[in-house]
Amino acid sequence: MRGKRGRREWDAFDEFCRREYPRLVGSIGLIVGNIDVAADAVSEALARAWKRHQRGEDPEVLGAWIRVVALNIARSQHRHRLVEERHLPRLLPTVRANTDHESWGLSVDVKNALAELPRRQREVAVLHFILDLSVERIGEDLGLAPSTVKTSLQRARARLNTALHDRVGEVLNDAS
Amino acid sequence: MTLHEDDTVRDALVALIPTDLEPPLDRIHARIEYRRRRARTRLAIGSVALVALVVVTLSTLPGGSAHRSLYVTNRVHRTRHAGTTVVPTTKRPVTTTIPAVAPTTAHVVVVPTFPTATTVPSVAPTTVPQFVLPPLTSVSVTPTTTKAPAPTTVPVAAYERITLILDDSGLHVPQQIVTAKQVDIIFLDQRTSATSVPDTGVRVTTNDGQSGVILRPYHDPDCCAWFGAIGTIMHPLGVVNFQGVDTATNYSDIPNLHTTTKFVAS
Numbered sequence: 194m195r196g197k198r199g200r201r202e203w204d205a206f207d208e209f210c211r212r213e214y215p216r217l218v219g220s221i222g223l224i225v226g227n228i229d230v231a232a233d234a235v236s237e238a239l240a241r242a243w244k245r246h247q248r249g250e251d252p253e254v255l256g257a258w259i260r261v262v263a264l265n266i267a268r269s270q271h272r273h274r275l276v277e278e279r280h281l282p283r284l285l286p287t288v289r290a291n292t293d294h295e296s297w298g299l300s301v302d303v304k305n306a307l308a309e310l311p312r313r314q315r316e317v318a319v320l321h322f323i324l325d326l327s328v329e330r331i332g333e334d335l336g337l338a339p340s341t342v343k344t345s346l347q348r349a350r351a352r353l354n355t356a357l358h359d360r361v362g363e364v365l366n367d368a369s
Numbered sequence: 370m371t372l373h374e375d376d377t378v379r380d381a382l383v384a385l386i387p388t389d390l391e392p393p394l395d396r397i398h399a400r401i402e403y404r405r406r407r408a409r410t411r412l413a414i415g416s417v418a419l420v421a422l423v424v425v426t427l428s429t430l431p432g433g434s435a436h437r438s439l440y441v442t443n444r445v446h447r448t449r450h451a452g453t454t455v456v457p458t459t460k461r462p463v464t465t466t467i468p469a470v471a472p473t474t475a476h477v478v479v480v481p482t483f484p485t486a487t488t489v490p491s492v493a494p495t496t497v498p499q500f501v502l503p504p505l506t507s508v509s510v511t512p513t514t515t516k517a518p519a520p521t522t523v524p525v526a527a528y529e530r531i532t533l534i535l536d537d538s539g540l541h542v543p544q545q546i547v548t549a550k551q552v553d554i555i556f557l558d559q560r561t562s563a564t565s566v567p568d569t570g571v572r573v574t575t576n577d578g579q580s581g582v583i584l585r586p587y588h589d590p591d592c593c594a595w596f597g598a599i600g601t602i603m604h605p606l607g608v609v610n611f612q613g614v615d616t617a618t619n620y621s622d623i624p625n626l627h628t629t630t631k632f633v634a635s
Binding site: 237305354 | 381384
């Protein structure tokens with residue numbers, strides 16, 4: 194049984210999870226292109242964050258930590274899933290691997306535009322545009338120099354803008 | 370690039386984020402509990418007198434947790450123990466010799482089964498693959514805390530407790546396992562064990578009529594992490610080579626086998 198203090202800690206943590214979960218899953222899902230992997234990675238990162246939360250770590254610091262951990266987990270899982278998918282048809286011909294965006298219901302155009310970006314540009318773009326992280330913060334999270342982040346961001350922005358140019362009105366209408 | 374264009378890209382990307390995602394709080398809480406339990410297990414396992422943790426990696430699928438954990442394990446050992454013998458390969462079984470760093474109280478054997486023509490049949494997951502696991506007869510401990518150059522071989526009968534962990538068991542359930550004595554058998558599989566272990570009709574029978582084998586299908590989706598914990602346990606406890614690996618031999622006449630346990634595929 195948890196005491197009052199323990200109960201309060203859990204409640205605060207649950208609230209923290211509710212607040213952070215959707216954006217984290219969404220953004221990491223866009224980076225790795227798989228919502229299931231992203232959800233699993235974020236859940237694991239949140240579980241790992243519990244002890245830090247208990248120690249009273251600043252929510253903002255904790256949020257950044259979770260973001261990095263979840264992204265690392267998701268990258269790792271995604272990498273291994275790709276290996277598995279490459280070999281699975283040879284071993285088990287009857288099993289069809291469930292891949293990536295199929296269950297997302299995303300706009301195909303936007304999805305394709307993102308997917309065509311190199312990994313670093315995709316990560317930088319998602320972290321900047323969706324999570325509103327500064328160039329410096331992204332550099333710290335991804336272990337990159339700020340100038341590298343800026344360059345990647347600029348290239349991603351240009352490519353996305355070009356790719357979305359014809360369809361952006363439609364996307365925005367769908368979103369509203 | 371204009372500010373307007375920047376906002377356009379931002380809006381388009383933000384529109385992709387699902388807004389109705391609810392965090393799986395129960396699942397997150399379960400993971401927290403699981404991590405707490407695992408931490409306790411790590412502490413407790415070192416105090417048991419003489420325990421053999423036998424980890425048999427059944428994953429013949431590259432990218433599976435067992436396959437993955439082997440590489441993780443190898444990497445850890447390579448970096449932390451100079452002189453460690455590690456032979457990573459995807460073509461034949463790996464022998465991992467891990468020097469003991471403390472008086473050894475638990476032994477871990479890793480028996481990987483990598484893809485070969487005989488161990489990886491191309492079958493649907495509902496079919497039981499036909500292969501026999503090597504018998505658990507002895508383990509050899511390679512101490513580095515003493516100057517003894519040769520590994521010490523210990524028959525498994527000397528162990529007080531043996532736990533056989535079948536990693537990634539969902540895909541490949543062994544047809545037969547010959548053990549020296551009673552063992553705890555834990556099936557680990559992230560995706561398929563919940564259905565495939567019971568569904569493949571694997572039964573446990575013993576030659577002498579005793580039923581000392583505990584079957585514990587482990588369905589927790591965190592089993593990969595659990596296996597990671599085993600890998601962590603391996604590191605400080607040291608150990609071992611697997612002895613007598615020969616998948617084609619009938620081991621029923623091995624002297625130190627007290628109880629022969631068979632997994633019979635129906």
